Amino acid sequence: MQESNNTTIRIAILGPEGTFSQDAAEKYHRNRLQNAKLELLFKKSIFRAFKSVEDDEANLGIVPVENQIEGSIGATLDKLYESELIILGEVSLHIHHFLAAKDGATDIKGIVSNSVAIAQCSEFLNKSYPDADITTAASTAEAMRIIAENKMPGFAAIGSKSAIKRYGLEIIAENIEDNKVNITNFIVIGKKSFGLQENSLRKFKTSISVKPSVDKPGLLCDILYALKKQSINLTKIQSRPSGEKLGNYIFFIDLIGHAHDENVALAFREIKDMAEVKIFGSYHYNGD
Numbered sequence: 040m041q042e043s044n045n046t047t048i049r050i051a052i053l054g055p056e057g058t059f060s061q062d063a064a065e066k067y068h069r070n071r072l073q074n075a076k077l078e079l080l081f082k083k084s085i086f087r088a089f090k091s092v093e094d095d096e097a098n099l100g101i102v103p104v105e106n107q108i109e110g111s112i113g114a115t116l117d118k119l120y121e122s123e124l125i126i127l128g129e130v131s132l133h134i135h136h137f138l139a140a141k142d143g144a145t146d147i148k149g150i151v152s153n154s155v156a157i158a159q160c161s162e163f164l165n166k167s168y169p170d171a172d173i174t175t176a177a178s179t180a181e182a183m184r185i186i187a188e189n190k191m192p193g194f195a196a197i198g199s200k201s202a203i204k205r206y207g208l209e210i211i212a213e214n215i216e217d218n219k220v221n222i223t224n225f226i227v228i229g230k231k232s233f234g235l236q237e238n239s240l241r242k243f244k245t246s247i248s249v250k251p252s253v254d255k256p257g258l259l260c261d262i263l264y265a266l267k268k269q270s271i272n273l274t275k276i277q278s279r280p281s282g283e284k285l286g287n288y289i290f291f292i293d294l295i296g297h298a299h300d301e302n303v304a305l306a307f308r309e310i311k312d313m314a315e316v317k318i319f320g321s322y323h324y325n326g327d
């Protein structure tokens with residue numbers, strides 16, 4: 040997207056300041072929107088980030104969709120399915136976790152962070168702080184803010200290095216994630232009217248949901264075979280309960296290719312005889 044320096048792009052993300060979502064938004068701005076001024080709108084939840092874009096408060100939203108270790112973010116998938124917003128891009132971010140405390144305190148009785156970060160650092164926590172009380176927060180940045188304001192004396196927080204700097208904390212331990220190749224994918228969401236310039240020379244990824252409209256043995260195999268026949272490579276398939284009836288699922292699929300590619304369009308037409316297909320968007324593959 041070509042924007043003048045006088046243009047301001049408002050992006051809704053999970054707050055407060057210092058979240059990995061902020062790191063992802065700043066990376067996307069550097070790589071795709073560098074000619075525009077960035078304004079970040081910090082929201083308390085993924086739902087509110089979506090709503091900010093739906094209500095035209097923000098031009099775009101950037102929300103986490105999948106972590107290499109913990110898998111897909113259910114709240115993002117559910118909101119994608121409900122919303123009319125589309126995916127306009129993605130950002131991949133290497134996640135490194137740090138343990139920090141106020142004034143570098145070492146007598147730690149408890150640790151606070153969001154549930155995903157705690158899970159990603161479980162081996163470190165079990166080994167180094169087996170008796171510590173573990174408390175969850177809405178985000179890693181929120182955990183840092185709580186510690187900085189001394190609302191939980193004796194506690195340390197897990198989060199990003201940038202959040203530690205923002206909240207004036209001191210690092211106790213660094214790179215404490217169990218898997219050192221820890222990547223989170225974020226999606227850029229927006230309205231169809233907010234177009235980003237496409238480069239046809241780059242690879243595209245398409246994200247869809249598939250909701251079966253018939254109930255028969257081997258239905259999922261038939262759906263996947265329709266994609267296989269067209270030599271379409273899948274990068275993800277994830278099931279989520281439909282919420283309508285126990286045992287009914289919606290499948291979220293990422294595939295390589297554009298929805299307008301002939302082979303992809305042919306596969307979608309075949310699948311639509313068996314299921315409801317919703318296309319969330321076609322966007323640059325790892326288009327940071």
